[in-house]
Amino acid sequence: MVNDKGGVGKTSLVANLAGQLAASGYRCLLIDLNRQANLADDLGYRDDQRDDQGTGLLMSVIAGAALEPVTDVRPGLDVVPGGARLADLVPLMVSRLQERDREAFRVLADILAPVAEPYDVVFIDCPPESPILTDLALTAARWVVMPTKSDAGGLVGMRLVGERFALARELNPDLGLLGSVLFATGSRSVQVHAEDRGAVANAFGGRSPLFAASIRHAERSAQDARRLGKLAHELEVEVAAQPAWWTALRDGTGTGGRLSTTAAGVAGDYRDVAVELLTLLRTVEEPAAKTRAEATR
Ligand SMILES: Nc1ncnc2c1ncn2[C@@H]1O[C@H](COP(=O)(O)OP(=O)(O)O)[C@@H](O)[C@H]1O
Numbered sequence: 001m002v003n004d005k006g007g008v009g010k011t012s013l014v015a016n017l018a019g020q021l022a023a024s025g026y027r028c029l030l031i032d033l034n035r036q037a038n039l040a041d042d043l044g045y046r047d048d049q050r051d052d053q054g055t056g057l058l059m060s061v062i063a064g065a066a067l068e069p070v071t072d073v074r075p076g077l078d079v080v081p082g083g084a085r086l087a088d089l090v091p092l093m094v095s096r097l098q099e100r101d102r103e104a105f106r107v108l109a110d111i112l113a114p115v116a117e118p119y120d121v122v123f124i125d126c127p128p129e130s131p132i133l134t135d136l137a138l139t140a141a142r143w144v145v146m147p148t149k150s151d152a153g154g155l156v157g158m159r160l161v162g163e164r165f166a167l168a169r170e171l172n173p174d175l176g177l178l179g180s181v182l183f184a185t186g187s188r189s190v191q192v193h194a195e196d197r198g199a200v201a202n203a204f205g206g207r208s209p210l211f212a213a214s215i216r217h218a219e220r221s222a223q224d225a226r227r228l229g230k231l232a233h234e235l236e237v238e239v240a241a242q243p244a245w246w247t248a249l250r251d252g253t254g255t256g257g258r259l260s261t262t263a264a265g266v267a268g269d270y271r272d273v274a275v276e277l278l279t280l281l282r283t284v285e286e287p288a289a290k291t292r293a294e295a296t297r
């Protein structure tokens, strides 16, 4: 999940897509490359014993040793946490790049490979404004998904990703662009979406795969999610269980602290994106897997 711009939904998307896929039986791994580690808030492990602030990831890179994910942050969902310790990752990479040139970018792929096997999907949450960490992720990944907001800033981040993408393919020729997801869209206007499609096409040299599904703008439920460490589909369940506003009013329990009822719609949007993601992966990966199987027969 890449976009050089912050605030375009990378973290919200990886957390919710991995969360919903894990809840429906797919084994998922999430790797957090962010110093701020908003993922820890979204999944609710900030500052508890699982939150190593990126130490494990940094140590694996230093030693070239396999990653050791925190298991079952949700059933079926494992995480390699990010955090403040990742501040040391950039200078480390800079010195390695001086020694071994761009080959040094293979390190994430190398420490991920030994643990990746049991997972159906591995998500990497990329940081904004960090070409080095983005290159690290793009060298390890198979597919790029690029969230974007319908504003000029989001489009700038996109162009930068296009450049890093082209460079990363020299080391990782299998890297492909799966698509772009519109995030926090207020308008369902076809006109706006057509402009976004054009911008994606410009950034990636002609192809413009824009997901049909998008995530609606819903600020209050996003705040509930991050404050409570719950994913949209988990809030959806709690919203359904909360007493009607008029009961709360009648009983004098007040309406403060109530969860935003938009969570259900947002959870539905993430579900649609997750289904589209899996469908796309099936279409693009199954023929390749078949060819490989035939070649080894
Ligand atoms: N559906 C939504 N509508 C509006 N704002 C949202 C929505 N979902 C999340 N947000 C907010 O958008 C901000 C950026 O989201 P985030 O996923 O952290 O982006 P990034 O990882 O690209 O920086 C966060 O403050 C988050 O609470």
Ligand SMILES: [Mg+2]
Pocket: 007, 010, 011, 012, 034, 038, 126
């Ligand atoms: Mg983020």
